[in-house]
Amino acid sequence: xxxxxxxxxxxxxxxxxxxxxxxxxxxxxxxxxxxxxxxxxxxxxxxxxxxxxxxxxxxxxxxxxxxxxxxxxxxxxx
Amino acid sequence: xxxxxxxxxxxxxxxxxxxxxxxxxxxxxxxxxxxxxxxxxxxxxxxxxxxxxxxxxxxxxxxxxxxxxxxxxxxxxxxxxxxxxxxxxxxxxxxxxxxxxxxxxxxxxxxxxxxxxxxxxxxxxxxxxxxxxxxxxxxxxxxxxxxxxxxxxxxxxxxxxxxxxxxxxxxxxxxxxxxxxxxxxxxxxxxxxxxxxxxxxxxxxxxxxxxxxxxxxxxxxxxxxxxxxxxxxxxxxxxxxxxxxxxxxxxxxxxxxxxxxxxxxxxxxxxxxxxxxxxxxxxxxxxxxxxxxxxxxxxxxxxxxxxxxxxxxxxxxxxxxxxxxxxxxxxxxxxxxxxxxxxxxxxxxxxxxxx
Numbered sequence: 001x002x003x004x005x006x007x008x009x010x011x012x013x014x015x016x017x018x019x020x021x022x023x024x025x026x027x028x029x030x031x032x033x034x035x036x037x038x039x040x041x042x043x044x045x046x047x048x049x050x051x052x053x054x055x056x057x058x059x060x061x062x063x064x065x066x067x068x069x070x071x072x073x074x075x076x077x078x
Numbered sequence: 079x080x081x082x083x084x085x086x087x088x089x090x091x092x093x094x095x096x097x098x099x100x101x102x103x104x105x106x107x108x109x110x111x112x113x114x115x116x117x118x119x120x121x122x123x124x125x126x127x128x129x130x131x132x133x134x135x136x137x138x139x140x141x142x143x144x145x146x147x148x149x150x151x152x153x154x155x156x157x158x159x160x161x162x163x164x165x166x167x168x169x170x171x172x173x174x175x176x177x178x179x180x181x182x183x184x185x186x187x188x189x190x191x192x193x194x195x196x197x198x199x200x201x202x203x204x205x206x207x208x209x210x211x212x213x214x215x216x217x218x219x220x221x222x223x224x225x226x227x228x229x230x231x232x233x234x235x236x237x238x239x240x241x242x243x244x245x246x247x248x249x250x251x252x253x254x255x256x257x258x259x260x261x262x263x264x265x266x267x268x269x270x271x272x273x274x275x276x277x278x279x280x281x282x283x284x285x286x287x288x289x290x291x292x293x294x295x296x297x298x299x300x301x302x303x304x305x306x307x308x309x310x311x312x313x314x315x316x317x318x319x320x321x322x323x324x325x326x327x328x329x330x331x332x333x334x335x336x337x338x339x340x341x342x343x344x345x346x347x348x349x350x351x352x353x354x355x356x357x358x359x360x361x362x363x364x365x366x367x368x369x370x371x372x373x374x375x376x377x378x379x380x381x382x383x384x385x386x387x388x389x390x391x392x393x394x395x396x397x398x399x400x401x402x403x404x405x406x407x408x409x410x411x412x413x414x415x416x417x418x419x420x421x422x423x424x425x426x427x428x429x430x431x432x433x
Contacts, residue, residue, distance in 0.1 A: 009204065040204050040403060041277055049170040049209030050202045064169055064197065066305075068298075 002032040002076060007043045007053035013066055014038075014052040021054065024072045032076065099297045114152055121145035139330025146322045146368055150237060151315060155307055157236030162306025165197040166299040170206050172196075177215045177223070182266045185219040190258035193226030203397065207404050208278055217274075218266020225417060226258035229392040233310070237367040242374060249428075250384060257388070257420035264416050273409040317365035325372035334377045341378035348382045349425035353418055356389025366390045381428025388421045 004021055008014025018036055025032040037043055046055060050064030054075065061075045121144040130137045173196045177189055198206065203224070210220040230251060239247035271279075294302070341348050366387050373383050398410055405413070 007205075040208065043205050044208040044212060047209070047213075049174050049206045049213075050197075051205050063171055064202070 002030060003035070003057050004032050004076075005035045005037050005055040007037045007046060007048060007055065008051040009040065009043070010038050011051070016066060017052040017054065020067065020069065020072055021076070024069065024076055028073060028076060030076050096295075096297050099300055103300060110152065110156060114149075117145060117149050117152075121148075135330045137330075139326040142329040142372070143322055143326040146241075146325065146371075147319060150241065150318055150322060150368060151311070153236055153240040154233065154314070154318070155311055157232050158310045159303040159307050161232035162303035163299050165195060165306075166294060166302045168192070168196045170196055170198065170202070170209065173223070174210055174213050174215065177210070177219060178213050180215070180219065182216055182218055182263060185216060186222040186259045186262045186266070189215075189219045189222035189262065190226040190230075190255045193223045193258060194230050194232075194255075196223075196227065198227045203400050204403055207401070211274070211278065216266050217271050218262045218264070220262075221265045221413065222258045222262025225261055225392060226255060228394075228397070229258065229388060230254035233314070234367065234387075234391065238370075241367060241371040246380065246384075250387075253384075253424045253428075254388065257392075257417065257424065261413075261416045261420050265412065268412065270409055270412060273406045273412075275404055275406060278404050314365070318368065321365035321368040325368035328369065328372040328376060332376055338377040341373060341382050345382075348379070349385050349422055349429070352382050352386035352425065353389040353393075353421055356386050357393045357414075358395055379429045381425040381430075384428055385421050385425030388424065389418070392417060392421070 002025075004025075006014060006018045006021060008017065014036075018034060021032070021034055025034070043051065043053070046053060046060055048060060048063040052062075052066075053060060053064075054062040054067060054072075056075050056078070062071070121141060124144045125132060125137060125141045128140065130140060132141070173192045176192065177185060180188060207220060207224065210223065211217060234254075235247050235251055238250055339345065341352070370383050370387050373386075374380065393414060398414075401410065401413075
């Protein structure tokens with residue numbers, strides 16, 4: 001099971017990013033657990049400077065702005 | 079040329095081929111230029127169709143509105159698209175890596191410059207602030223970035239350029255950067271690191287994290303530009319129309335001698351008044367510049383008007399509330415004081431220089 005964290009204080013783009021991850025996971029039939037991290041301290045600990053950020057299995061793969069759809073699929077499959 | 083080769087190489091089957099993107103972009107730019115050149119006759123036609131006297135107050139106001147609304151929206155679309163494209167080469171993480179280890183002084187200058195080029199949205203202000211400070215970037219340098227990013231942005235510069243002229247736009251750029259650099263430097267000199275909220279001081283994330291480069295193609299960058307247009311123009315158009323309507327009323331109805339008396343260069347108190355009025359007003363550059371244009375047209379002093387504009391954009395209450403999560407009230411007060419003083423100085427200086 002993939003562990004995905006979406007980092008963001010709760011702006012519109014962060015929510016859209018979370019929805020994208022869930023959609024891509026169900027499309028690919030991959031079992032994921034998506035967790036939304038909204039706490040500034042927790043976000044800061046991942047070392048990113050812009051949100052939304054995406055962490056897959058503990059590794060930061062994206063920071064700042066909406067990710068591309070095919071990129072999300074690639075991260076989930078990796 | 080190299081950008082195009084990259085785009086063609088990465089082209090995937092089943093997608094719109096890259097050449098269509100380039101052709102479409104060229105066509106759109108051409109149409110834009112033709113439409114833009116026809117704005118004056120079109121707006122005059124529109125006013126002449128209405129049952130109002132062209133030379134009346136209402137006629138003046140309507141002509142201003144019908145000409146400025148499409149003009150501002152078209153300019154904004156072009157500028158936001160171009161900046162979206164340029165900004166795809168920058169990111170807050172790259173900027174942080176560039177600034178980490180820079181000393182004050184040179185660091186402040188770089189931070190202010192990068193503040194213009196780095197994509198930044200105010201909902202990212204807190205993560206960005208923490209990300210910068212915890213990576214060892216001095217507090218004053220971080221502030222230079224945070225002051226420049228909202229104040230000297232593409233929307234402000236582009237609209238000033240289009241509506242008021244290149245001299246004012248360039249001066250605004252110079253003094254906006256100047257305030258960001260000097261205010262950041264002063265805040266750095268004051269050694270206020272102890273005034274951060276306690277939890278911020280305890281985070282030492284370092285700048286170790288490297289987000290893998292997604293290597294966008296040039297077509298991706300065009301798309302990022304279009305996304306920026308949808309996002310920004312979609313958000314600010316209502317402010318622009320409100321701003322132009324206010325500007326149109328000023329243009330049509332406010333007598334010029336009244337404006338010279340209350341906002342002219344001889345009224346010494348008008349600069350601080352403009353700054354104070356600007357703080358609780360929260361609109362972005364897009365909404366305030368049509369008002370600036372109308373005020374200037376009616377004889378308001380340039381320094382007073384620019385001070386008003388900078389205050390509206392750079393000293394906004396909502397942003398203070400966001401930053402309250404990481405800064406203590408004392409630090410926010412210092413921020414307000416230092417930046418406010420800078421804006422006052424610019425206002426008076428301009429009124430003296432361009433009198």
